[in-house]
Amino acid sequence: MPAAFVPLNLAVGAARLSRFPAHLLWIAIGVAAMVLFVVFPICNLVVPATSALHISDYTVTLLGKIMCYAIVALAMDLIWGYTGILSLGHGLFFALGGYAMGMYLMRSIGREGVYQSDLPDFMVFLDWKAYPWYWSFTQHFWYCALLVVLVPGLLAFVFGYFAFRSRIKGVYFSIITQALTYAAMLFFFRNDTGFGGNNGFTDFKRILGFSITAPTTRMALFAITGAALLGFLLLGRAIVHSKLGRVLTAIRDAETRVMFSGYNPLYFKLFVWTLSAVICGIAGALYVPQVGIINPSEMSPANSIEIAIWTAVGGRGTLIGPVLGAAIVNLGKSWFTQALPEYWLFVLGLLFILVTLFLPRGVAGLWLKRRA
Template sequence: MMERLHTNTTRKWLLFGVYMLSSVSLFLAPYMLSDFRLNLLAKFLAFAILAIGLDLIWGYTGILSLGQGVFFGLGGYCMAMYLKLESSGGKLPDFMSWSGLEALPWFWVPFQSFWFTLLMIVLVPMALAGLLGFFTFKNRIRGVYFTILTQALVIIAVTLFVGQQAYTGGTNGITGYRTILGFSMSDPTVKQTLYWITAAVLIGVFFFARWLTKTRFSRVLRAVSEGENRVRFLGYDPTYYKTFVFMLSAGLAGIAGALFVLHVGIISPSMMGIVPSIEMVLWVAIGGRGTLLGAVIGTLLINYAKTGFSEAYPDGWLFFLGGLFVIVVIFLPRGIMGLLQDGYRYVKRKVSQHEKRTYFALGKSDRGV
């Protein structure tokens, strides 16, 4: 009993040290990286926020969604609409003029308010996820059928945003922002501040998700993942739990999309497609499902590998990236975190065996002393 308590305490302190070191490193990054590398890191941190939400629904609840790109895009478009209106100085955005519009569409008007935009970044993706999730989960659509349904959502959303060029910018999307709240987005100080905001949001989201996974609510989610019918027989309605966590993941994806726009300066329907949505699932799978930290590690590792391979081998980087995916999926089915956990258990077992051999090698007199 005491040995188990000591092990748990050591593990908690070890994790605390990892979290603190990671947090400090994130906030010190602007002083160690170039502007280009800092911008890349900021973009990857935004992706990590989405990955945490995806891990909550897939790793903890067993719901595989291939439509997270839609929620990511909705959050990005909400932020882009505000930035475009501010940068145009109250005039009609250029792509609307080219399409023949003479007045600002009614649903664009409220996005002149920054605070309304912040609200919509979260509420719009959550509302769509709540509508889709409630009716599908209520009708007990799950597994591969739900996954296919989310793919259909992606196709519908991309087709809609491409077709409505006068309102969404079409295939080119929305770009050409210059200011946010009156500050120039090209100012290095503004870029640094936006990076710190993104890092702070990621840390806050991570610890919120970690707290959530320690509550009774998380136990129900895991029970739903392992046996939904048993949960229903115990008196819980899985529909509401699954819908809530699906909405939560969509809200996090919307936040990630908005932060992505601030750092990259563009949002288009291509970022909402099936391929980006599948990549998002790979981030979590390679990092390790059901670990949260694995989702963050997988996101950063894969995106940095993608960038590094494309820079070093512009003609063959896709082969390197594909090989990395194959190796991890075949040899590390539990992801990177699974490998680290196995390594930790191996070291702990070896240390325990060494302590036992040392104990039995000592004489009674030595043990008495």
Template sequence: MNQPLLLSATQKAGPRLTIVIGGLLLVLLLALPLLSLLPAQSPLQVSAYTLTLVGKILCYAIVALALDLVWGYAGLLSLGHGLFFALGGYAMGMYLMREASGDQLPAFMTFLSWSELPWYWTGTNHFLWALCLVVLAPGLLALVFGFFAFRSRIKGVYFSIMTQALTFAAMLLFFRNETGFGGNNGFTNFRSILGFGITEPGTRAALFLATVLLLLASLYSGWRLARSKFGRVLTALRDAENRLMFCGYDPRGFKLFVWVLSAVLCGLAGALYVPQVGIINPSEMSPTNSIEAAVWVALGGRGTLVGPLLGAGLVNGMKSWFTVAFPEYWLFFLGALFIVVTLYLPKGVIGLLKKRGEA
């Protein structure tokens, strides 16, 4: 076999292997909720804890993919995506709290001696309105913030600091009991969703499948966006914004669109996270969580879509073990991991795998 044919065969082998591995992972994810419905005596039965843990990691993977759209393709490092994730979670949590309380006020409002629901709780007992809030709350906030930030041509480290300040300010606001979001305890003690018991195996399996479908839809949308003309403009915006402007493009509209899209994806992920985990509180808005999301993307490989999913899975898998075995050392390990990735894996795990494949 001559050299050109050998190179062609090698280049085709990589994508095929990726497709095969991705297909096997998809089959495994689709099988998990079915295995969770098996009797407890079955050796193949998946526990509720395992299903919840994997579902939580999948929600984080959607956040990583959303962050990759703005950081990996548009060059906008956000350190506040935890805010959009939490807003989607709170919107769904409001509906779940109304489901649990029935015709009464939510338990935390009764404890605080409130006499009526705040105006912004109106309609939250309807699932469709809750879904609208899941999209509108993070989407409108991202639209307003992005409009003024991009109009002022704020970028680089200044943009990152502003996003971090935004999520920190929101966290302090939601910690207050006067805001009507449960204070530092947040929302918990959910009982049902759409009339189905939230702890029932069938409900858990349905929520897990919905998370898998959202992840696939987000991945496919990101792939189509990256391969389109819009995606090529985004990468040009990331690499040489001034040259793009000289070519007659206005970067503000492109930045704003991908920024709002990323925020909405985070909100949807948060909405699926809350009923599976069973709690939402202001700690989800902590800047530390947003920084962790940046570590997921950096570890996996930004600008690759698949890399951030891998990074989210690896980091959160290690976190689940570390926080049980060595909880006091987790943040030190996370910081060291980010330093190692920055110095020795600038293109992440995906970049390393591609390099070894080419070799």
């Protein structure tokens, strides 16, 4: 990348506009950390269930889940909001991270499965006698943690390299990412693939020796997820405010002109695409122990396209937007699917339409407009 870091003075209005004043930012992060690491643990674990201040396990799990989604939406924002590449396959990276973690969790069940075998129940069911080669070392947490990063990262790198090299972009790229996650879903649905087929992985017992259902474990996972979210927000901020980030925005707004200025967009795109996939994988790995299940439906095209709407609702091209969007859409979803289950698809469909027609910069855009 010889020409990569030559200063480039493009008008990056969007990035400027969304720059949050630094002192406010640190205050906000401090407050968020207080809430995540102090208020929640106390209200959930210490305050008795009868008190009005008690936060139920259900709420903790729901918010933990939503924070995972927020991380995914943030990853989507980096690639779509800032670089202008709409991926309809991010659910695949999320699920791959989840499956990598799931492999470790399956191994930690030990002989406590229904068949009391060293192998997971689904393998006993298939009459397999030993773990297939790709399950080797998965009993070690560090190895699976490595897989969480490497598998989505490598897949994204290889796929992205070929796609960006042949300058596939726009809708073409979206459609082939959708085909990719669809193909992967079909592949994981097969029983012979060795990942539990339809049912995926479930019935986990423990993680790193701690019981996975214990309130303290749940709270720890919740806090780690929160820390990850804050960390990725800061990472995202560092990226979009760097020169690298400006080139990304320039690629989004006028890719041809970036090329004419002597930059090769390939490496920039490839970097942010791979990073985005890795972040998704980590989010998936945090998601699985909290939710307790991972199956191929996470890879369905519909799931991936929903990620895009989280980002769009919140406001792409801003960092806080995707977090807001993921929270709004998923809180809405969990409320609707309980109260008015048959109306949720109408609401979601309308969200897709109204946001694209009337709110191109999302909820965060409204706030920015008022400030401007």
